[in-house]
Amino acid sequence: QDQCPGGSCHPQLGDLMVGRGAQLSASSTCGVDGPQNYCIVGYLEGEKKCFTCDSRLPFSPQGNPQSHRIENVITTFDSDRRLKWWQSENVHQVSIQLDLETVFQFSHLVLTFKSFRPAAMLVERSKDFGRSWKVFRYFADDCSLHFPSVPAEPASFIDDVVCDRRYSGPEPSAGGEVVLKALDPVFEIDDPYAPNIQLITLTNIRVNFTRLFTLGDTLLARRRRDPQEKYYYSLYSMVVQGSCFCNGHASRCVPVDGGRGDVFTQSDMVHGRCVCQHNTAGENCERCQPFHNDSPWKPGGETTPNICRCNCHGHSDSCHFDAARYEETGGASGGVCDDCRHDRTGPQCERCRPFLYQDPQRALEDPHACI
Template sequence: MIFIFFIVFLPGVKLQNQQDHRVLLDQCHGGSCYPQLGDLMVGRAAQLSASSTCGLNGPQKYCIVGYLEEEQKCFFCDSRRPYNHYNNPNSHGVENIITTFDSKRKMKWWQSENGVHQVSIQLDLETVFQFSHLVLTFKSFRPAAMLVERSKDFGRSWKVFRYFAEDCALHFPSVSDETASNINDVVCDSRYSGPEPSTGGEVVLKALDPVFEIQNPYAPNIQEL
């Protein structure tokens, strides 16, 4: 399965105009200046969409191959109404991917339909942000192959941030699997696509990787991230 995560600039720092830049620089005179970071998915459930959701049109049966110690391996999902821990716990709409601090937050998740491949999630922020990082936590196995893209022209064109695959040569043969040598390199990363763990595995993308020194955060190539 290839999982595609589209973004129109995810969590990061909102870009200011040139006049605002001068104000910010004046405010930071004589010391370090760090623009405020935040999780921009919070409050944007209406801007999230998925190409496939389990139970969106009615109850659907699905079976899992993880959690092999559990006796029951088949379940039902019904995502016609939003998730509620008490009266609608089997709803797995895309809005469930938004991180919360609820003590029961791990009881809800987004889920695609069984057997559907090349599934995508898209978040539209309706303005321009500087992307910093993305962490995806999977309820089941992580995808054997996936990619993260971004657009700044409302989806008319897309640029890839990073490819992820257990076997980069098989899934993305034209993409280098070497370690990125600068912040703008687009490579395939095999560290986050293995079969283990079967639940709770993460895929991490650092667009502003601290391993690379950024001399000018307002340089055109950085603002493209």
């Protein structure tokens, strides 16, 4: 249902990664230029096992199981989902970036690793399609070493940038997660659109791995600057949970016109153009429709829908907002109808012109009521 009864309404959350494989990129992926070897170590036995990464072609369980492209991290519920993953080359500095086609509201990020989690990493977001970036959160096992200028205490406000130590330890060696929520637990409430709560919106999100987690054997080879062949980043899945951003004035969304990549192909993906209610308009329901300007546009509140209205009693096709009238009426009405027809005048075309009067037998909306 498109209607928003009672108060504000909001589209359902979903994984923004789904359907956007073409808008996802990684700065380093093993085997894209040809087969590359990588190794794992059985620490109890001390033996080393090596494998081949060949990402020249997409992953296929039978045809090409050695492909570890970045699109493998998009969550599926296939039976082979743990047989595929993304894997970087043996380098410390690697980034993963998702580019969205419009502004979305961000809920949380979950990374599930096949390898050790990074010793240090950070997450950035952009609200202007990558022209500028802002760090969202730092993660490190030793914040004072990797990010010495960043506070390591819990955030006090929603936009505080801090270093989190919870997700960077040596255990587990596989299957570990890194979780980033838009609202820290101390701020979590049932209605994220409640007054004075800053929404987290973005058009791009970038995960930057800055330091591999390596065990003590790298200390034996101090002269070697590159990490050994058994150290790399690999991810089973990456979930960017969110919804289209509609300012509380829509309950569903449709594809953005001119969307890039595979944006139209999957039925379960989260689209970005709001189906606006409450007489609002715009990609994010960020303005009132023409002829609905009785009060300034506002986002939908927790209990108040803030519907855009303007009443010209059927005698005008346009309306503009007048701040002086809005102030004079104590905030009751600021809409002024344009070019009243049917011999009407007044801010809402509610009066007959001079030398005419309202026929008491006819309704105010009757085009022939002024005689």
